[in-house]
Structure formats: C-alpha cells, structure tokens
Amino acid sequence: SVVILDFGSQYTRLIARRVRELRAYSVILPGTASLERVLAERPQAVILSGGPNSVFDPSSPRPAEGLLEQGLPVLGICYGMQYLAMAHGGRVERAGRREYGKAVLTRHEGPLFEGLEGELQMWMSHSDAVTALPEGWRVIAETEENPVAAVAAPDGRTFGVQFHPEVVHSPKGMAVLENFLELAGVRRDWTPEHTLEALIADIRAKVGKDRVLLAVSGGVDSSTLALLLSRAIGSQLTAVFVDHGLLRLNERHEVEQALRPLGDENLRVVDASEQFLRALKGVADPEEKRKIVGREFIRVFEAEARKLSQEGCRWLAQGTLYPDVIESAGGEGAANIKSHHNVGGLPPDLNFELLEPFRYLFKDEVRELALLLGLPEPIRMRHPFPGPGLSIRILGEVTPEKLDVLRRADDIFISALRDWNLYDSVSQALAVLTPLQSVGVIGDERSYGYVLGLRAVSTADFMTADWARLPLDFLDEVARKITRQVPEVGRVVYDITSKPPATIEWE
Ligand code: XMP
Known part of the structure; x- marks a missing residue:
C-alpha cells in the first residue's frame, strides 16, 4: 500500500484518489499517526501531504519519530517537501511572497520527471520555501520564481515537490506520481476485480455464518452493497427496502428488478406509503417534511430490524464511503463516531454490529464494482436522489x-x-x-x-x-x-x- 500522511491539505483526498487511479492501494492516516499505525498498513511508500502550517513552527504537526529511518521511499508534497528538507538538515524559510497559482517548471530533470519533455505547468500554493538543501540532495526542478521546485535525496527514492501534482491544474502531475510509484516499486494491482475478491474474502471472514441486515434505498451504494453481500454470503443477507411512497415513477419496480439476484426470500419490500402520507398530511414546511420522513423511516426500519434481531441477525451493513470516513477525521479516530451516527435513530437495545465494506472506497470505485456485479446501467449511473424523495x-x-x-x-x-x-x-x-x-x-x-x-x-x-x-x-x-x-x-x-x-x- 501507499500511506498518505495528512498534514491538513485540502488536496489530501485527491492524492489518495490519484494513487488509486494509478492502481495502487492507498490509505490516508493523520500526519502524526504513530509509527506502529503506519507500519501496520505495510506501506511500500509514504506520501507526506501539504498543509497550512510552517515546518519551522515548533508546534506544527510531524510524522512519527523514526518514520524516515525505515528505508521507505517518501514523496513530500509542499509542506511535506519542506518537512523532508528540514528533517534531513536543510533550511526552510518564509518566502518573500506567497507563490500561488499556475507555475511553469522551466527546468526539470531526473527519474521523477522521466518521459516528460519541455516546460511543465504545475500548481503552486505556498508561502515557505526551501532555502538550503540537506547534504547530498539535488534540486531537480525550478520555476521562474522558485529555484527549488523539486528535490531528490541521494537514495534515489526520496523526493520532494513544492508543487501539487495531484490537482487538475497540474496536467502532467499524474505522470510525476506514477514515476514515483515506479521508483518506489509499489505494487500496482488495485484493479476492480482485485477489490471485489478482497472485499468478498473480508466479508466472509468477518461475518462467518452470521446473518446481515441491509437497508436498500435504490441508490447506487446500497444497491451495489446488496449485490456484493449477496455474492459473498448468499442467503445470510436480508435486504430491506422501504417504499415510502415518495419514489419516482417505476422506481420500486426497477430496484426490485436490479436486486433479483438476491432471491425473493432475501429482499423484503415494505410498502409504507400510506403511513408516510398520513404523517405528512397538512405539513407544508420543508424542514418539517424532512424530519417526518426521517422519523417514519426509522420507525418502519426499526420494526423490521427488531424482527430480524430476534431471529438472531447480528450485523447491520451500511454503504459508508471513504469520503464520509475521512471527512471529519482526516484519518481514523472520529470515523467510528460518525458511523454510529449513521445508524442514528435505531435504539441502543438493538445491538447490531456494523459492517461497512465500502469504507475505503470512493464513489467511482463503487461504480466500477457495480459494473462487475451486474447492477443495471440506469441505477449504476443514476443521479443522486434525496432521502425525503418527492416530498x-x-x-x-x-x-x-x-x-x-x-x-x-x-x-x-x-x-x-x-x-x-x-x-x-x-x-x-x-x-x-x-x-x-x-x-x-x-x-x-x-x-x-x-x-x-x-x-x-x-x-x-x-x-x-x-x-x-x-x-x-x-x-x-x-x-x-x-x-x-x-x-x-x-x-x-x-x-x-x-x-x-x-x-x-x-x-
Ligand atoms: P441542495 O438543495 O442543498 O442539494 O443544493 C444538494 C444535494 O443534496 C440533495 N439533498 C438532500 N439529500 N436529504 C438527502 O438525502 C435531504 O434532505 C436533501 N436535501 C437536498 C440534493 O438532491 C442535492 O443532490
């Protein structure tokens, strides 16, 4: 895997995504994650993200002690590069002025820029600059304004770039990232097929012979999850689809068709439209309508969940995606709080364990899985539809x-x-x-x-x-x-x- 240490850059998620687009598995951890935590991911390379701090500020976040001594290939981006330079004995200072926006690398050299000819446009956003290199390091790129736009360590596997290769304003940025992964010898087997197999194996190992409950909404995430769980554990899955009567024309039928592979006995469709309409009668305020739909949904779902729980169903599956997990936390930690929050509304005595197979996937990765799992195209590529539906x-x-x-x-x-x-x-x-x-x-x-x-x-x-x-x-x-x-x-x-x-x- 590639471990991306997050120092607070707004682009950290984008780095993770680019690395995955290059078919290498990536995971984001807080910049200050312990050495043990980082090594637990069995990283083949580490990327240090950018961030709003100044490395010479003693209170700025730093990677765990000893991380740089592991012999791992490291790419430092922006703050990450400044940290690398300083940690190896170079100097970082506040630049005369902030360099922000598109910049052109007027000169670049070496394996990190392999295959790239001529001037390269890259995105810059920084106020500090590396002013003296650690011993043995070389400058491998410069811009008009910035004589140290990229650096290389003597080991040939550690690099720093002052620009942001991950953003779209760096059109050849992906090639730089790919060169780094190549130089680092990172395995590039993160294909949708590979993901699918790994997910199925994980689910089976975790769930064993237990039963799993899933609420399906007809959206791409929950529908894909239903097909995945069905593939992994067959009839141990019970999917519940609540028809709140606020769906679009034929929507319920389309969902039922798409989830055919589950088998009739594993898909419970609850027609609660009358209950929802009754609760909404006379209500005109939008926020009030949202609250009512949310409340009624939990009521209906809870009744089903209670039945299943009594029948010994142990797991509750949710289609939580990676952006939901890292949103609040910038890594791990708060992730759990948020997940429990999602089940929100289900009373505490309904003691399900949470199963979130997608918690490391991005939306487009789920769409790729959906393709492999045979989710019909209209559902796979569907626009988002709000929970309160047509109300x-x-x-x-x-x-x-x-x-x-x-x-x-x-x-x-x-x-x-x-x-x-x-x-x-x-x-x-x-x-x-x-x-x-x-x-x-x-x-x-x-x-x-x-x-x-x-x-x-x-x-x-x-x-x-x-x-x-x-x-x-x-x-x-x-x-x-x-x-x-x-x-x-x-x-x-x-x-x-x-x-x-x-x-x-x-x-
Ligand atoms: P707005 O209207 O806020 O919508 O610009 C942004 C996105 O959110 C969806 N949306 C909702 N989704 N429950 C949902 O699940 C809601 O109450 C809700 N309100 C808006 C909207 O469809 C759009 O995709």
Whole structure:
C-alpha cells in the first residue's frame, strides 16, 4: 500500500484518489499517526501531504519519530517537501511572497520527471520555501520564481515537490506520481476485480455464518452493497427496502428488478406509503417534511430490524464511503463516531454490529464494482436522489394527487434526457411541482394548471452548481410533452439559477 500522511491539505483526498487511479492501494492516516499505525498498513511508500502550517513552527504537526529511518521511499508534497528538507538538515524559510497559482517548471530533470519533455505547468500554493538543501540532495526542478521546485535525496527514492501534482491544474502531475510509484516499486494491482475478491474474502471472514441486515434505498451504494453481500454470503443477507411512497415513477419496480439476484426470500419490500402520507398530511414546511420522513423511516426500519434481531441477525451493513470516513477525521479516530451516527435513530437495545465494506472506497470505485456485479446501467449511473424523495419537490403540502402529477411530469423530463443522450452530461435533474396555478387557454376555454419547474445542474461536489445549458429544442420538446400528457400542468418553466445563491432542490 501507499500511506498518505495528512498534514491538513485540502488536496489530501485527491492524492489518495490519484494513487488509486494509478492502481495502487492507498490509505490516508493523520500526519502524526504513530509509527506502529503506519507500519501496520505495510506501506511500500509514504506520501507526506501539504498543509497550512510552517515546518519551522515548533508546534506544527510531524510524522512519527523514526518514520524516515525505515528505508521507505517518501514523496513530500509542499509542506511535506519542506518537512523532508528540514528533517534531513536543510533550511526552510518564509518566502518573500506567497507563490500561488499556475507555475511553469522551466527546468526539470531526473527519474521523477522521466518521459516528460519541455516546460511543465504545475500548481503552486505556498508561502515557505526551501532555502538550503540537506547534504547530498539535488534540486531537480525550478520555476521562474522558485529555484527549488523539486528535490531528490541521494537514495534515489526520496523526493520532494513544492508543487501539487495531484490537482487538475497540474496536467502532467499524474505522470510525476506514477514515476514515483515506479521508483518506489509499489505494487500496482488495485484493479476492480482485485477489490471485489478482497472485499468478498473480508466479508466472509468477518461475518462467518452470521446473518446481515441491509437497508436498500435504490441508490447506487446500497444497491451495489446488496449485490456484493449477496455474492459473498448468499442467503445470510436480508435486504430491506422501504417504499415510502415518495419514489419516482417505476422506481420500486426497477430496484426490485436490479436486486433479483438476491432471491425473493432475501429482499423484503415494505410498502409504507400510506403511513408516510398520513404523517405528512397538512405539513407544508420543508424542514418539517424532512424530519417526518426521517422519523417514519426509522420507525418502519426499526420494526423490521427488531424482527430480524430476534431471529438472531447480528450485523447491520451500511454503504459508508471513504469520503464520509475521512471527512471529519482526516484519518481514523472520529470515523467510528460518525458511523454510529449513521445508524442514528435505531435504539441502543438493538445491538447490531456494523459492517461497512465500502469504507475505503470512493464513489467511482463503487461504480466500477457495480459494473462487475451486474447492477443495471440506469441505477449504476443514476443521479443522486434525496432521502425525503418527492416530498421536497412538491412545494407545500404533499397529496396523493400532486405526487401523481409530479411523477408523470418528472418521468417525461428524465426519459427525454436519456433519449437525447443528455442524462450523463448533467449531474442532477429534477422536476418541481409548485402550488401556483396559472392561466392558459385550451381550445376556446380559459384553463388553470400547475406551474412546473424543471431544473438540471452541473457540479463536481454538489456544494456549488451551475445550471445546465440544455438545448432549447430539447426544452421545447419536454414542455410540449408534459403539457400534452399531464394536463394538470399548465405551464413549464426552466430554472436558470446557479448555486449559490439558489440551492439545487427548491425546498
Ligand atoms: P441542495 O438543495 O442543498 O442539494 O443544493 C444538494 C444535494 O443534496 C440533495 N439533498 C438532500 N439529500 N436529504 C438527502 O438525502 C435531504 O434532505 C436533501 N436535501 C437536498 C440534493 O438532491 C442535492 O443532490
């Protein structure tokens, strides 16, 4: 494996991901993790991340004592390089000014830059600089502003780079990382097939003959996990799918189809739509609706979980992903707190042990597994769908009639996106039913119909989002189809607000 020690850089996760894209297994640990903890990962190489601190500040975080004496290949990035230089007897000082943004390596040499010709653009973000090298070290790259942009130790396996090879603004950064992995002799067998086999073996070893409960939502993570568990432990798995009546058209059927391989007796579908609708009756406030759906979900799921627990089911499986695990912790530690939090709502007397096979995977790795496990394409590549479902896409009170109108309209929009091959070009698309009624004419008659909003956005992280520039002809076709096939809708509008200031959902 490659151990990435996190010193607080916003890019640490990206380093882990790039290393995995290069098919080497990587794990992020806190920068100050003990030597024992680091060695427990049996690292073939160590990467020291960047970070906001100054290495000459005595309180700045440092790797464990003795780590550099293990003979492991090390790549220090930014703060990591400065630490390496200082720890080996060089000098680091505050630079005259901060170097930030795209920079060009005007000169570079040696095996770390193998195969790279000419000037290279790399991303810089630092205020400290290495001003004197440890004995025997060499400068292997420089920029106009920075005479020490990369360094190499005499051992030929320890390097420092002042730039960030992991970010997209360093177009050839991946090649630098790959060269490092090659020089370090890191095994590159982190393929999806390998992951699948390892996960199955782990699950079997952990679970033995015990039974496992899983809640499936129809999203890619829980569906993939259901197929994985089914492959690993067969009928020891019971998957519970709660239909809260706030799903999209045909969604329940699609999920049931996709999870066919589990076998009928291992998939329990609980139709709780009436219970949810009753609880939502008369409620117009979005946050209130969210709370009610969450609460009812736990009620229904708890009843199933209690039955299974009494039948001797010991494990509760969850599709927790790596970003959830490292989000709060920057490594290990807090991870457990967060996981327990996820089960949140289940009473403490329901004493399940937690099984989280995906806790070291990124979303796209789960999608690769889904492909191997035969999850149908529409579910595998599906846009995210909020837990409260359509309840937050009907502004105001949720009624069965409005749900029906929204479902049909939404399906026309989403199907058209697929037909026009636009579905994968946007990150999320949805229809919103407003409580507004607007005037129209049908034949010679004045009519009143709902105003329906369409929204499609592009985003990398859902924290900010840009409204999608869908073709006008496409929007025209969708509006015509909706008003023709869903006569309750009198007017269709397209949302051209980005996030911020608007959110993606309307509620
Ligand atoms: P907003 O509307 O906050 O949405 O820009 C960002 C992303 O989060 C989803 N979303 C939710 N997901 N429960 C969820 O599970 C919720 O209450 C919820 N509200 C918003 C939204 O669909 C988008 O992907």
